[in-house]
Amino acid sequence: MRVEFWKRADGGSLAIIDRGDGVRLQLRSYDRVGAVPHDAVHLIGERALGLEQGLWGSIAAGALFDSIEVVEGRLRHDRRQRSEEVRRQNAEHLRTAETVVGVLQSCIDCDGLTTKKRLDEAWGITSTGSSPFSPEQAGGAVDELRTLRAAWKVLVPGERGPVFAWPVATRAGRGRRR
Incomplete structure (x- = not known):
């Protein structure tokens, strides 16, 4: 799955998602405006930490959310049922992903050991x-977030930012929570 992020005039982000099934989606960020797009933190964090059934794995598997609009392509005839099934089966992973993203956003200037410690604290809740998660995984995520922050800062509204690949073709009920 290919994901490109665009900077909106209000400082938010728009993600254009090309799924492997020929469907193109648009994910509009909510009003969370920060140094890096919240949905990009999800992608970087989930990918770096192996959270295959978080937001991006769920989207790849067919989940739809209120902030997603179909731009082109044809959805499955059972898209609503499929989306509900994926969201239900991935509910715990989606909650974990939100917790992890909060930690990563607050640790963008931390090293891997500090980020790992904060992830452990949040995990314990x-x-x-x-x-x-290992310190290396945590460090890799914050390193990539710092790179994203630098690139995002210089973008003007309406300009395309980073393009990412979501490498995991996840199906609901499969994958792992490491």
Whole structure:
């Protein structure tokens, strides 16, 4: 799946998503305006930490959200049922992804060990033990976020920013939460 981010005039972001099934979607960010697009933090964080059933894995598997609009292509005849199934099966992973994104956004200037420690603290709110993420994974995510921040800062509204690949062809109920 190919994802490109565009800067909106209000400072928010727009993601254009080309799924592998020929459908093109547009994901409009909510009013969270920060140094980096919230949905891009999801993509970078979920990819770096192996969260295959978070926001982006769910979209790849057919989940639709209120902020998503179909731009072109034809959706499956059972798209509503499929979306509900994916969202239901991935609900815990989607909640975990939101927690992880909050930590990564607050740790953009931290090193891998500090980010890992904060991920462990946040993980402990809903799960036992430390998070399954390594300091290297955490460090890789914040390094990529710093690169994104620098690129996003110089974009003018209406200009395309980074383009990413979501590498995992996830199906609901498969994948892993590491």
